[in-house]
Amino acid sequence: MASHEPLKHTEPASGFAAEALSVFPYYSVPAQRKQGIRLLLLLLxxxxxxxxxxxxxxxxxYIHDINEKHDHIIASASVHLSRELGDVRNIVSLLYHDRDIHQGLSAEGPINTAILAQRFSGFAQSLDNVLQxxxxxxxxxxxxxxxxxKDSVRQLPDSELQNKASRYYFRDAMQVEPPSVYFSGLDLNVENGAIVQxxxxxxxxxxxxxxxxxxxxxxxxxxxxxxxxxxxxRNLSEKQSALxxxxxxxxxxxxxxxxxxxxxxxxxxxxxxxxQNQAxxxxxxxxxxxxxxxxxxxxISAMKINLGQSTSQESATPVYLIxxxxxEFMSAVNWRSIWPGLLLAAVIILVGGRLLHHDLLQQYQRYLLNRQLQQEKEAxxxxxxxxxxxxxxxSILQDELVETRKLSALGMMVAGVAHELNTPVGGALMLTSTLETHLTQLTKAVDTGLSxxxxxxxxxxxxxxLKLLDENLKRAKIRVESFKRLAIDRASDDIxxxxxxxxxxxxxxxxQVMxxxxGVKVVTHIAEDLRLVGYPGIVSQILQNLIVNAVVHGFADMTGGQIELCAETNEQDQVILRVSDNGSGVRSDIAGRMFDPFVTSARGQGSSGLGLHLVHQWVTRLLHGSIRAEEPAEGGLSFLIxxxxxISAD
Incomplete structure (x- = not known):
């Protein structure tokens, strides 16, 4: 029992001090007063x-949730912007490699403006978002x-043509070496020195x-x-997270x-x-x-994205996604995160203070009892x-009981392990005993005359x-082994x-998610041991374009369907890869030119018409192969590659 300093006889307190001592009587004991102050400070x-x-x-x-929204908005904006820039780059590249445009700009003769105007008009009519x-x-x-x-295409007469030598984009573009495509920054279109309205x-x-x-x-x-x-x-912005x-x-x-x-x-x-925000x-x-x-x-979350090359800057022309x-919203977030903490602190102080007061009162009562029992101590x-x-x-008995319980728990664990191994190990022991008995009988038979x-x-x-013994031992071994997972190497774009x-x-x-x-099922008929040497990444991209094309176009108005992937080799050591579906097939008006650029049956739904064109380019230029489309009698569409x-590096 803890000892305390004896109470000192002081003059009776009056007024507020008397009321405080009636509520906190232990304050009159110095040791308890010091302890109470220490515990109160610890509680605070x-x-x-x-x-x-x-x-x-x-x-x-809260910030993590907001950051996830930020990351989603920036990622979506980056995808939109990168996809649009990729489309622009492909358009410029197609114009540059177009045979008619090459003929119109041939260095062997004067410029054929009629051919250029006709070909430019054809491209302009088939492309969205092109202004000039x-x-x-x-x-x-x-x-x-x-x-x-809008929907009209107009060739400007010579009298309306302008000189753009003073514009920054002309100077910068003339410094970029082909086949690199130059991209300017984003600005408003200016014609004849005035901003277009x-x-x-x-x-x-x-x-x-x-x-x-x-x-x-x-x-x-x-x-x-x-x-x-x-x-x-602009539509990617949310209520509290603006792009x-x-x-x-x-x-x-x-x-x-x-x-x-x-x-x-x-x-x-x-x-x-x-x-506005210099930092x-x-x-x-x-x-x-x-x-x-x-x-x-x-x-704030932000990302810098480069539009393309420009000599007016040291590096590529950037835009900043922010x-x-x-x-104001962050202040609201701070307040929402502060008041639960303040409420918790108030609860801790109230409950802890009450418990502390109760504990000190009990200590004070024990102190009084200790004084009363002081005289009876010797007795x-x-x-x-x-x-x-x-x-x-x-205490000794309790320690022994603890040890007994530990041994009991250990015995139960051993019993459990024994139960798991009892059947195979017991069978093995029984077979060992049987073999020993047969050996004893054989030994006696040798002494009496072995037949x-x-x-x-x-x-x-x-x-x-021995066979049964081997099976039981293997069964026991299987119960204590674990399996390892095998990692699958990803394909590489190298040969x-x-x-x-x-x-x-x-x-x-x-x-799989798409x-x-x-509701489309893909069935694969490809041998496990079919090995190729080439570009696994390109093969994967080709298959992905064909499968996505089938899902988006072949099964657009259907519920469910099936795509089959088949591959085999022929006598010329070539791979014959077939991608077939049982969808709605292809429209007759585009069947003969489906591999041409910008040919699509869903232009209004976001399709650019470049998917099958890229597949054709990859197959013919990188895989050195051929591709053709077939329409089976039973319906659907089939691609034979x-x-x-x-494939060698040459």
């Missing part, structure tokens, strides 16, 4: 740490220009001609309308307040990221990715000694016993040896 510390921890965890949870297609000579003069206005956010992409390509020297240039893309990106886009100079291309957009073109220098602008100039940083009270959550020493001995014996039949019986019994079946299985796993959602089994 626990309350503070608990409140801080709850606040921190809740705030991090033109060719400029090395002095910056527009020689042929096609303008697209309504605003036309424009990206210019071009490629030089006349550099070892047999064409006239100049620049093949398109103006690409970014209004539809920017509207799609903004700034150009290389920090001027807003996309902003929740539309009046702040295109400050560079409109001469509004105050609508600039470097002016963020400095960070973006140093690093390419910002994830969930608090700047000026706002939670997602920001306002300072109770003998009793206390006996009690101590009893307690000691009880051929007895020896044959012994051999037969021994063989059967390597690979198994075609493995490439197909890997691809189908990656497309196939399940569309033939390419060498071994």
């Amino acid at each position: 510390l626990i309350a503070f740490v608990s409140a801080f921890t709850v606040n921190y965890l809740l705030r991090q949870s 297609i033109r060719w400029l000579d090395i002095q910056g003069n527009e020689r042929v220009r096609i303008d697209v206005d 309504p605003y036309q956010p424009t990206l210019r992409a071009g490629i030089r001609t006349g550099v070892d390509d047999g064409k006239q020297p100049g620049l093949l240039l398109i103006n690409y309308d970014f209004r539809r893309l920017l509207e799609s990106l 903004l886009i700034a150009d290389a100079g920090g001027y807003w291309v996309l902003h929740p307040q539309a009046e702040q957009e295109w400050g560079h073109d409109l001469g509004q220098n105050k609508y600039n990221l470097s002016v 963020l602008w400095k960070r973006l100039r140093k690093i390419s990715v910002i994830s969930g940083e608090v700047l000026a009270g706002q939670l 997602v920001q959550t306002t300072a 109770l020493e003998v009793t206390n000694a006996k009690l101590d001995i009893s307690l000691y014996e009880q 051929r039949q007895a020896l044959a019986d012994y051999i037969l019994h021994s063989q059967e016993g 390597v040896e690979f198994r075609l079946r493995q490439v197909c299985d890997d691809l189908l796993r990656s497309l 196939l399940t959602h569309s 033939v390419f060498p089994r071994h």
